[in-house]
Amino acid sequence: MTFDTVVIGAGPAGLTAALYAKRKGLTLAVIADSIGGQMSKTANIENYPGHEIIPGKQLALIMQEQIKQLGQDIVMDRVTGVERIGNRFRTTTATGKHFDSRTLIIATGAHWREIGVPGEKEFKNRGxxxxxxxxxxxxxxxxxxxxxxxxxxxxxxxxxxxxxxxxxxxxxxxxxxxxxxxxxxxxxxxxxxxxxxxxxxxxxxxxxxxxxxxxxxxxxxxxxxxxxxxEIGQDPNTDFLKGLVKTNDKGEIIIDEYCRTSVQGIYACGDVTDVPQKQVIVAAGEGAKAAMDVYTYLSTHR
Ligand SMILES: Cc1cc2nc3c(=O)[nH]c(=O)nc-3n(C[C@H](O)[C@H](O)[C@H](O)COP(=O)(O)OP(=O)(O)OC[C@H]3O[C@@H](n4cnc5c(N)ncnc54)[C@H](O)[C@@H]3O)c2cc1C
Incomplete structure (x- = not known):
């Protein structure tokens, strides 16, 4: 089967992209190695409209539930590679699964940077x-x-x-x-x-x-x-792309105002991109934009 789109990541960007894509009637696979992304590691979110204060884990569960209600599951797996085969994309996971799709939405966020001093690795999880x-x-x-x-x-x-x-x-x-x-x-x-x-x-x-x-x-x-x-900042999670799309000097995926990357059919949204504001509401908004433009793209590129 070839999906209309594959969403990689299930933080606010990926979950919102999935919500919009599903509601547009697209066929999709959502692949992520954790649900909620950085939201799940945030005690309380106090700047997400509609919620005066909400634990990050709870907001993640609400977003996940919203797509589940539409019949959309999340494949819990780690994406290890993406390749272009003609005008299709093949996404490969750590467990050896393949997902073919006409478009891709990359919403893999970012991870914490290390300081790189003696003792840091040695005492990871031991202080x-x-x-x-x-x-x-x-x-x-x-x-x-x-x-x-x-x-x-x-x-x-x-x-x-x-x-x-x-x-x-x-x-x-x-x-x-x-x-x-x-x-x-x-x-x-x-x-x-x-x-x-x-x-x-x-x-x-x-x-x-x-x-x-x-x-x-x-x-x-x-x-x-x-x-x-x-707590010295983050690097975008783009290793699996192996240079497939253009990135800036921080390694963030360069996107335009429609969340399009340098490769036609590949979209990106949230903290993995060069959008400077790294926030839940921004990631969610970008996820919505990406899915809406994927829909427009698929309607005009059969
Ligand atoms: C401690 C902390 C507090 C914060 N507080 C706030 C706050 O109060 N308000 C606010 O608005 N923002 C806050 N933020 C920022 C906010 O959480 C992020 O901007 C937002 O989560 C980014 O969303 P995202 O979906 O782009 O990426 P992420 O949340 O990073 O999600 C990325 C997703 O991609 C998945 N993924 C990554 N690589 C792969 C792979 N290779 N294969 C499969 N899946 C993959 C992850 O498992 C995850 O599901 C905070 C961040 C931190 C760290």
């Missing part, structure tokens, strides 16, 4: 974490460090003030978080912000015991912490 919402409660009554200076790091710091005894925020240059978050951080007695410091290494025995940092002037500090949360 080093990339998801405060997932792991924060494990560090109750401990001192922890959060590495990063933008919004994700700021949210992580604020979340950790609910559990940890002390939170060090290690910022390479200056704090770049939204003013409202920066104000909350600065007024918390639990938080110490260390600006102009880079991480040199993370040490411990079985679990993390310390993070070693150095200022631009060469001053070294060792902070005794039980946990290190790395």
């Amino acid at each position: 080093v974490s990339y998801c405060t919402t997932c792991d924060g409660p494990l560090f109750a009554d401990m001192d922890v460090a959060v590495v990063g200076g933008a919004n994700a790091a700021a949210e992580s710091v604020l979340e950790m003030t609910h559990y940890a005894t002390k939170v060090y925020m290690i910022v390479r240059s200056t704090l770049k978080a939204d003013q409202i978050l920066a104000d909350r951080i600065m007024s918390s007695p639990k938080v110490t912000v260390l600006q102009g410091y880079t991480v040199e290494k993370i040490t411990g025995t079985d679990f993390v015991e310390a993070i070693h940092i150095r200022s631009k002037a060469g001053e070294q500090k060792t902070l005794q912490v039980g946990g290190v949360f790395v």
Whole structure:
């Protein structure tokens, strides 16, 4: 069977694209290795219209349920490759399945960046974490460090003030978080912000015991912490494309205002693209745009 479209990813972008594609009567397969994407790792979302405040996992479930009600399942698998065969696309998964389609909607989002210092890999899941919402409660009554200076790091710091005894925020240059978050951080007695410091290494025995940092002037500090949360940004999930579509210098897929990529028939939406605003509402909106243009494209390209 050749599907009208294959949606890769089930975060807000992919789930919305699937909703629109299904309602347009297209035949589709939705393939994802997790449901909800980054939403599922967000404690509360306070800026999605229609919900004053909603746990990220709950919003993901609502979106999933909405497409399930239309009879659309999600194939839980990891996409490992996409190739163009004539005017069709073949999507291959880690379990060896193939899905042929006339168009593709890539909605694979992004993943957290690593700092790349000694001890980071060694202590991953033994004190080093990339998801405060997932792991924060494990560090109750401990001192922890959060590495990063933008919004994700700021949210992580604020979340950790609910559990940890002390939170060090290690910022390479200056704090770049939204003013409202920066104000909350600065007024918390639990938080110490260390600006102009880079991480040199993370040490411990079985679990993390310390993070070693150095200022631009060469001053070294060792902070005794039980946990290190790395929140220094994200990279788009595009490995499986192996250069099939054009990307920018950050590796994000370049799209136009209709979510079209450099390859006719391949669309992209959400955090995987060069759209600068990385938000649930934006990803959902882009997913809708992508599916609507896929419908128009299929109507005119038989
Ligand atoms: C801690 C944190 C807090 C946030 N808070 C907010 C907030 O309050 N408000 C807000 O609007 N935004 C927030 N965001 C940002 C928001 O979550 C993202 O912008 C949004 O989830 C992006 O949606 P997406 O669908 O493009 O990608 P993602 O949510 O990243 O979803 C990607 C999907 O693709 C799948 N996938 C990836 N690679 C493959 C593959 N090879 N094969 C199969 N499937 C694959 C994943 O499993 C997932 O289903 C937050 C993000 C984080 C990390």
